[in-house]
Amino acid sequence: MDTIVTTSKSAGGDLVATAERLAARLRSPYMRREGRSLAELRAASGGEIVIVLESDRTVCRVGGKVFFFHPNMAKQRISVLALGQSDPMTDALELRPGDHVLDATLGLGADAIVAAHVVGESGRVVATESVAIIAEIVADGLQRFTCDLAELNAAMRRVEVVAEDHLTFLRRQAEDGFDVVYFDPMFETPLLSSVALSPLRELADHRRVSPEAIAEARRVARRRVIVKHNRESPVWDELGISQVVGGSASPVAYGIIWCQEDRP
Ligand SMILES: C[S@@+](CC[C@H](N)C(=O)[O-])C[C@H]1O[C@@H](n2cnc3c(N)ncnc32)[C@H](O)[C@@H]1O
Structure with a gap:
């Protein structure tokens, strides 16, 4: 499945730089958010997996499911x-x-x-x-x-x-x-x-x-x-x-x- 990496809409320069580095490690395109919805980014890129860097966590959206870290049990x-x-x-x-x-x-x-x-x-x-x-x-x-x-x-x-x-x-x-x-x-x-x-x-x-x-x-x-x-x-x-x-x-x-x- 194709993957894209982006940030939350309000991301500052540090988060953008972190997202760019993550995209490079995953060998996936980094897409500037530019106020667009995730559906718009998906449509523009064809990416089925969208990784979004937020200020306090990283979230992966795939097939209607949302995956992020939590220590659980x-x-x-x-x-x-x-x-x-x-x-x-x-x-x-x-x-x-x-x-x-x-x-x-x-x-x-x-x-x-x-x-x-x-x-x-x-x-x-x-x-x-x-x-x-x-x-x-x-x-x-x-x-x-x-x-x-x-x-x-x-x-x-x-x-x-x-x-x-x-x-x-x-x-x-x-x-x-x-x-x-x-x-x-x-x-x-x-x-x-x-x-x-x-x-x-x-x-x-x-x-x-x-x-x-x-x-x-x-x-x-x-x-x-x-x-x-x-x-x-x-x-x-x-x-x-x-x-x-x-x-x-x-x-x-x-x-x-x-x-x-x-x-x-
Ligand atoms: C059942 S989960 C492990 C759950 C984990 N013990 C916990 O406490 O959250 C199995 C994980 O192992 C990974 N995995 C499966 N085969 C692997 C392999 N050959 N090398 C490394 N990781 C693997 C899977 O992608 C999956 O994330």
């Missing part, structure tokens, strides 16, 4: 952790302060934010996203979105986004370069409860995690590789994952591949 999950309660993802990953985590499927970044909160300032969370528009919008939001929970703001700022396919990224990493590698691919049958991911679906990369990516992740992870999926899914067999946790009270389960250090 990350705020609630961090608050729950602060009460000493558990989080299924951080439990499955067995995250500890200081861990280096590769989130291989950034999406809207909620899992990466929660991971960054748990590993803390001494840890590191790198998150790959193969769809450049998603990577750009989420990376921008992670730096700019501010709410009333200081821990959430700090965690968002620490997530390092890499706009790249995870297999390409993994191939460049050293053996044991991360403690944990985590995959949360798009579910083939979306869960009704995952409303937050609905606008993402139009843009997202829907490929399954490949056996090659798992093999690379096993090489790169020191402790474990985790794959999130529906409990009833052929992916467990496809990827050779026999240890699956969670999913008794929820349709979501986590497959665990133990690496060198965590192997029981």
Whole structure:
């Protein structure tokens, strides 16, 4: 789909310059707004995806849907952790302060934010996203979105986004370069409860995690590789994952591949 980049009607010079740089990174045309409506810009350019830089966020309009960064459930999950309660993802990953985590499927970044909160300032969370528009919008939001929970703001700022396919990224990493590698691919049958991911679906990369990516992740992870999926899914067999946790009270389960250090 063709993409154009523009700004809100009231944008000043700084925002215009930022929009021009974003357009260059996405190799898409930048269109001056000049008071025109988005429908007029679309008609003039033929662009089906319109990215609009606003003063406090970047918005992507595609197929009648609007996609922008929001931390979604990350705020609630961090608050729950602060009460000493558990989080299924951080439990499955067995995250500890200081861990280096590769989130291989950034999406809207909620899992990466929660991971960054748990590993803390001494840890590191790198998150790959193969769809450049998603990577750009989420990376921008992670730096700019501010709410009333200081821990959430700090965690968002620490997530390092890499706009790249995870297999390409993994191939460049050293053996044991991360403690944990985590995959949360798009579910083939979306869960009704995952409303937050609905606008993402139009843009997202829907490929399954490949056996090659798992093999690379096993090489790169020191402790474990985790794959999130529906409990009833052929992916467990496809990827050779026999240890699956969670999913008794929820349709979501986590497959665990133990690496060198965590192997029981
Ligand atoms: C279900 S979403 C992840 C949701 C995320 N865990 C969260 O908390 O918001 C899956 C994301 O992974 C991305 N993705 C799929 N295949 C990928 C690949 N090979 N490399 C990098 N990102 C990929 C999709 O584009 C999508 O944005």
